[in-house]
Amino acid sequence: MTTGLLLVQYTAGADGTAGADGAVRAGVRHDGVVRALPRNWPDTVLAILDSWPDWSGQLRALRPDALPIVPDARLVAPVTFPRKVLCAGANYYSHAEEMKTARPDPRAVPFFFMKPPTTTIVGPVASVPLPRGEAPDYDWEGELAIVIGRRGKHITPDDAASYVAGYTVADDLSARGRFQRPNAVEPFTYDWLGQKAQDGSCPTGPGIAPAWAVPDIEDQRMRLWVNGDLKQDTLISELVVGIGGLVSAASDLVMLEPGDLILTGTPAGVGLPRDTFLAVGDVVEVEVGGIGRIVHTIIAPS
Secondary structure, three states: OOEOOEEEEEEOOOOOOOOOOOOOEEEEEEOOEEEEOOOOOOOOHHHHHHOHHHHHHHHHHOOHHHOOEOOOOEEEOOOOOOOOEEEEEOOEHHHHHHOOOOOOOOOOOOEEEEEOHHHHEEOOEEEEEOOOOOOOOEEOOEEEEEEEOOOEOOOOHHHHHHHEEEEEEEEOOEEHHHOEOOOOOHHHOEOHHHHHOOOOOEEEEEEEEEHHHOOOHHHOEEEEEEOOEEEEEEEHHHEOOOHHHHHHHHHHHOOEOOOOEEEOOOOOOOOHHHOOOOOOOOEEEEEEOEOEEEEEEEEOOO
16 A cells, blocks of 8 residues: 555664664654664654654655665564553444444543553564463454644643644454453453453554644545455544544543554454454454554464
8 A cells, every 4th residue: 555654663684774783763664665764863753752843844844765774674663652552442333333332422422441551562563472361352453543742631622633643553452251250349340451451462553654644544444354354444534533532532531641542443343243253373454544554463372
């Protein structure tokens, strides 16, 4: 697929290039080629996002073809690591319908849960371990992720766009078999941590498309394949609560900080309603128009 400029992170080969020491470096990818940023730029994407109002204009002014190519670049997660990963639940009508839950009300406050950033976030080409134990019922949930570029609290929907640095692709992998807890006291019947916080359960990438590079983001499609079979296919515009509303609602709950990710929800096509789940060797691909594609392979429990 054709994508524009992406802000990425990479490591590189042992040939003296930037990142040859194994360190993560910020760069750009354009026309499928990873290029190094000028020397005066911060080393990491999170550091760039920490001063996003300053660097955004400079990123827009860059001529990618004038930057040095990074040989043997290997992309890693575009942000290592977000301070917070917030995930919106039941934010597509089609997903609520297939899960046999009440039809979401677009006027209602969205529901959010969180993933631990440093242990769930992995990069755009990753090996993800199947959770240990019997019947983890590991499921896929392809999503668009919002990347925050300014610190803010109680942001209005109309002002939300000025707090968004850009967008990336994510998969909210979910251990459905860990969700219900038999014999638990009633308020704790559902274990969101057990379902959503498995190690490696938030593949992201391939980079961050700046918001100004994809002004039509809600007109783009999100697609997910398992072993080449198309499972999910939706327009981002089919969200129950759109991007501005999600940023506003999340900021009413917590202080949003640069680099925070807000996963916007998943559409119909997940495995649970069909009693079909991921197994060792399965390959999952998620793609969002204007951004790119991520790929992860399920491996045996670590």
